[in-house]
Amino acid sequence: MSGTTAGGTVPGPRRKPLSLPPASASAAPEGEEVGDELAGAYWAQWDGEAARTSVWRILRRLPSISRRVLGMAYRADPRATVMVVVLQLGSALMSAFGLLASVRVLSALFTQGATSDRIHNALPSLALVAGLMAAQGVLDYGVARGQAALTPKVRRAVEQEFLRLNAHVRLEAVDDANWSDEAHKANDRGLYYMREAVPQLIQLAHAVLALIGSAGVLTVLHPALLPLLVVSVIPQGYAAIRSARQKFLSHSRYSTLQRRIRLFTWLLLDRDSAPEVRSSTAQRALLEEHERFARRIEAEDTRLGREEANVSLAGRTVGGLAVGATYAALGWMTATGWLPLAAGGGAFLAIRSSRGTLVSVVTAMHMAYEHALWIDDLEAHLERCRGLQPHRTGRQLPDHVKTITVADVRYTYPEAARPALCGVSMTLTAGSTVAFVGANGSGKSTMAKLLAGLYAPTGGTIHWDEVEVREVDAESIQTQVAMVLQDPVEWPLTALANVTIGAGTITEADPARARQAVVESGADRVIAALPQQWATPLSKRFKGGQELSGGNWSKVAVARGLYQDGCVLVLDEPTASMDARAEHAVYNAVLHGPRRPDRITVLISHRLSSVTDCDRIYVFRDGRVIESGDHHTLMARRSPTGEPGEYAQMFTLQAAAYQAAMPPGAGQAARDRQPHTRPADS
Numbered sequence: 001m002s003g004t005t006a007g008g009t010v011p012g013p014r015r016k017p018l019s020l021p022p023a024s025a026s027a028a029p030e031g032e033e034v035g036d037e038l039a040g041a042y043w044a045q046w047d048g049e050a051a052r053t054s055v056w057r058i059l060r061r062l063p064s065i066s067r068r069v070l071g072m073a074y075r076a077d078p079r080a081t082v083m084v085v086v087l088q089l090g091s092a093l094m095s096a097f098g099l100l101a102s103v104r105v106l107s108a109l110f111t112q113g114a115t116s117d118r119i120h121n122a123l124p125s126l127a128l129v130a131g132l133m134a135a136q137g138v139l140d141y142g143v144a145r146g147q148a149a150l151t152p153k154v155r156r157a158v159e160q161e162f163l164r165l166n167a168h169v170r171l172e173a174v175d176d177a178n179w180s181d182e183a184h185k186a187n188d189r190g191l192y193y194m195r196e197a198v199p200q201l202i203q204l205a206h207a208v209l210a211l212i213g214s215a216g217v218l219t220v221l222h223p224a225l226l227p228l229l230v231v232s233v234i235p236q237g238y239a240a241i242r243s244a245r246q247k248f249l250s251h252s253r254y255s256t257l258q259r260r261i262r263l264f265t266w267l268l269l270d271r272d273s274a275p276e277v278r279s280s281t282a283q284r285a286l287l288e289e290h291e292r293f294a295r296r297i298e299a300e301d302t303r304l305g306r307e308e309a310n311v312s313l314a315g316r317t318v319g320g321l322a323v324g325a326t327y328a329a330l331g332w333m334t335a336t337g338w339l340p341l342a343a344g345g346g347a348f349l350a351i352r353s354s355r356g357t358l359v360s361v362v363t364a365m366h367m368a369y370e371h372a373l374w375i376d377d378l379e380a381h382l383e384r385c386r387g388l389q390p391h392r393t394g395r396q397l398p399d400h401v402k403t404i405t406v407a408d409v410r411y412t413y414p415e416a417a418r419p420a421l422c423g424v425s426m427t428l429t430a431g432s433t434v435a436f437v438g439a440n441g442s443g444k445s446t447m448a449k450l451l452a453g454l455y456a457p458t459g460g461t462i463h464w465d466e467v468e469v470r471e472v473d474a475e476s477i478q479t480q481v482a483m484v485l486q487d488p489v490e491w492p493l494t495a496l497a498n499v500t501i502g503a504g505t506i507t508e509a510d511p512a513r514a515r516q517a518v519v520e521s522g523a524d525r526v527i528a529a530l531p532q533q534w535a536t537p538l539s540k541r542f543k544g545g546q547e548l549s550g551g552n553w554s555k556v557a558v559a560r561g562l563y564q565d566g567c568v569l570v571l572d573e574p575t576a577s578m579d580a581r582a583e584h585a586v587y588n589a590v591l592h593g594p595r596r597p598d599r600i601t602v603l604i605s606h607r608l609s610s611v612t613d614c615d616r617i618y619v620f621r622d623g624r625v626i627e628s629g630d631h632h633t634l635m636a637r638r639s640p641t642g643e644p645g646e647y648a649q650m651f652t653l654q655a656a657a658y659q660a661a662m663p664p665g666a667g668q669a670a671r672d673r674q675p676h677t678r679p680a681d682s
């Protein structure tokens with residue numbers, strides 16, 4: 001393809017001829033290893049990373065992860081955070097003292113003398129154990145209460161911050177192909193793990209403190225017991241690490257398969273794909289593909305279960321041997337008098353409880369490490385969002401504008417090879433209706449988006465009266481410009497909310513303005529026919545919801561634009577899917593209705609019949625305005641060689657297409673019935 005610019009003809013990119021496709025191929029790339037097929041998929045980026053990282057590195061990162069989560073919790077609720085930390089420490093102390101008190105109970109029981117005397121002597125320590133356990137229960141209850149207050153607050157705070165920043169990011173950033181992946185990754189994984197970070201940290205802290213408590217008690221009982229504990233837990237710790245890593249890797253393989261199969265499940269169940277799935281009998285192909293993945297999941301499930309059983313057996317064997325050796329050493333120490341019998345019993349209890357705690361610590365620290373990688377990405381994304389917010393100057397546009405002056409405006413999309421607009425100038429005055437026409441890709445919509453403040457010009461200026469748009473808050477332009485696009489959003493809200501949302505509300509309405517807007521757009525009949533009229537949800541996802549046809553959605557979208565009641569109304573081909581009568585009614589309302597004297601209306605259309613009554617028509621080609629004037633001026637325009645201008649050529653071409661198809665005399669009859677001349681679509 002080639003295009004014409006001011007500089008001449010630009011050669012199109014070189015293309016290789018398309019080769020024949022293979023006669024058989026898999027529906028999507030498929031690797032030997034499940035993880036290979038979707039390696040690089042944004043949502044799988046860090047899965048299994050904890051299993052690939054050294055334990056030392058994980059341990060080194062834990063303090064900074066903990067600091068960050070604590071900071072986040074403190075910002076959300078300082079009181080609850082301090083309470084959780086203090087109570088958690090208190091609970092760990094109670095647990096350690098409980099263990100020491102248990103040793104005293106054992107000492108009392110293991111001394112010589114009558115059984116009743118020994119029991120009697122043990123009673124105070126027993127009461128102490130009970131008291132400490134009760135105190136620990138109360139403190140744990142406090143931790144749970146603090147966590148209950150803290151976690152939802154942190155969740156709400158981070159989620160709101162994430163959505164607020166994303167909703168305001170400038171449109172050009174969202175246009176970037178990588179943006180959607182980044183935002184979804186941050187939402188699906190980062191935000192999820194950030195929400196879970198507080199309870200996870202509490203769990204980790206609980207386990208670590210319990211381990212430290214046990215170690216402390218052993219040291220108090222006899223300094224030689226600490227190395228004994230270390231020796232006993234090393235094999236157990238090793239087995240726990242292996243098992244945790246195995247689980248992380250398996251999980252990443254498993255989730256890849258799950259995502260793949262969900263795609264086919266979704267295609268088979270989805271309402272939008274339902275007609276095509278049936279009309280093209282795609283069911284069989286989709287079911288076969290689903291079954292293929294289901295079998296792989298089945299095999300993966302079995303493999304996973306077996307592997308877990310093997311790792312668990314190995315862990316238990318190694319751990320069991322180590323504990324056996326430790327208990328033997330304890331027995332020897334007690335028998336040889338190194339350690340009093342009661343201290344030996346206490347050590348037995350401490351070592352036993354440490355084994356379970358160690359597994360929790362290992363799993364929790366792997367999780368904290370891997371989740372922190374997703375949280376890092378989320379934070380980087382939020383930082384990027386902060387840098388991409390609309391510029392704020394504190395200045396607002398005037399409520400009414402007399403003239404918008406566009407002077408030599410240029411715009412190049414990020415990473416685009418050529419500018420979409422190169423030197424456009426125009427003057428739009430209040431009360432006038434202007435049209436942008438021209439071939440596909442000539443820059444009409446881009447110009448409209450610049451007028452709406454959705455993009456900032458990369459060159460040139462746009463003035464609203466004397467105010468340059470760069471000097472005002474971008475949002476103040478957006479509230480003054482109502483834009484109706486060709487593929488408007490079908491808001492899954494009530495009919496009324498679909499009209500009012502353009503004015504920034506879905507719960508309040510100006511009834512008279514809403515009715516006026518739907519009458520002008522032709523949506524009044526659509527809404528009147530709905531079972532609950534204005535209150536009908538326009539989505540089948542809701543009970544009693546209704547689906548509209550494409551043309552009727554367009555009428556609702558036009559009503560939304562009219563309801564917004566801005567200084568500028570841009571209709572970017574919203575009538576493309578309307579029937580001829582509906583389209584005519586919309587244009588008639590906009591062009592000949594009670595037009596607000598201070599509104600500038602911009603119509604973008606390929607149907608030139610719709611724009612003949614506009615005050616001024618701008619003809620775009622390759623990002624420039626090549627002609628402008630009213631319909632008659634443009635029709636009369638000739639080049640120096642006597643050729644009709646671009647507009648005249650396009651109009652004549654469209655008109656000729658209908659005239660050729662009309663029976664003799666029908667044209668006059670049709671014209672007599674219509675208030676305005678309307679040539680046909682191209």
Ligand SMILES: Nc1ncnc2c1ncn2[C@@H]1O[C@H](COP(=O)(O)OP(=O)(O)OP(=O)(O)O)[C@@H](O)[C@H]1O
Nearest residue numbers: 175413416420438439440441442443444445446447
């Ligand atoms: N979001 C975008 N990112 C990058 N390039 C874009 C983007 N939108 C449009 N373009 C490019 O900018 C140029 C002008 O596009 P624009 O949509 O303004 O044309 P148009 O005249 O409105 O076309 P159409 O009649 O097909 O709607 C085209 O080359 C198009 O490919």
